[in-house]
Amino acid sequence: MNFIKTYWWKLLGILLLIYAVIFGLGVPLKHGIMEVSPLNAKAGEQFTLSIQGYNSHYSDLPSYAYLKLDSVHYLKSAFCSPTHQNIMRASFLIPTYLPSADSVVDATLIVDNRKDGYAILPRAISISQDSFQVERGQELWSSSNGLEDVTIDQSFKFPFRNILHETVRNTFYHVSLWFAMFILLIVSLYYAVGYLRKPSAELDRKAYAYTAVAIFYGILGLISGSIWAKYTWGTFWTADVKLNMTAVAMLIYFAYLVLRSSIPDMDRRAKLSSVYSIFAFFALIALVFVIPRLTDSLHPGNGGNPALGGEDLDNTLRLVFYPAIIGFTLLGAWIAQLKFRVSRIEENDAFNER
């Protein structure tokens, strides 16, 4: 009974992390388009596009490709011939005129079949035209039908995102680390405020332990984000506003560690670091949640409306993402608890020696 009382939340944290690793890595991605070639087409010519798909079954059943210019103007492929489960060639008879007065128009590619569901590659190719007849172009491009009944894959799979591909799974390991860090910092803030209301060595120890683990999570978050950025944005670090502001916030928290280690007197250290950690927390909120919204960022959900809505995080991702946050938080709380239990013994020993 005592065992369950002591360990239930610690074991729950581990179980949730095991779940996040197994399902986070095991659930397949939906059908997607990796790349196409060539990238340029000319109006009025036959155009053969080589399409490389992902998690697709092109050889098993007939697939259809569409070039979409906008919500009403699209063109169905004349025929599609698969050479491999993931590779096929789609031929289009591109009309002489485009429904636009621009000489170059970007087209979105949609590939659909009954088994895999549809996949989209925005701005896949650009189509150029020499002469313009907008009204004739509108007629030519709206004639083809069939785009309304594309297949939607209803099975439990993670969404295929362009550029991200399989790294969409890093949502569970990189993003959830940051969320766990915030929860740990809120717990630490609770103890810091508690200390200022009614000072006790125990509250200070707890506030410090939670902050230290949160900072450690922050470092892991920065390095893991850096790895992720390398394979999606192409660089370990870029002058993105969210990255730089997070780095500033981490420096503010490093200063917290320096501050603590520089004050030998326990009461003064506890009081100062409690006040400082409250300041640091609100600086973090401003730097990471407010400033990136004011400008544009590579991170989703910045530069305008909040994140984690609609397209960024769909329901299948949520089923692993939220448990991962709870798992990392409980694991962090466990480590923090070990930390303050050890420092409690250390400080009692130091007190007894005196």
Add this chain to the structure above:
Amino acid sequence: MKNQFSIILLLLFATSLNAQGVSQDFLRSTGKIYSVIAVLVLIIIGLAWYLIRLDSRIQKLEKTHKNG
């Protein structure tokens, strides 16, 4: 302890630095799944390093309590 950690970090970065400049390298193969593995490995190594540090603090305590 610090040296061990920096060696691990160096190794990690060495592999990824090596991968630069090539369009189809190991970490980018099969939909870049190995960059997810790299992140997971980093987290596990990081946690292990943190626990080892805590462990050494406890070892110190055990020694003093044995003598006292």
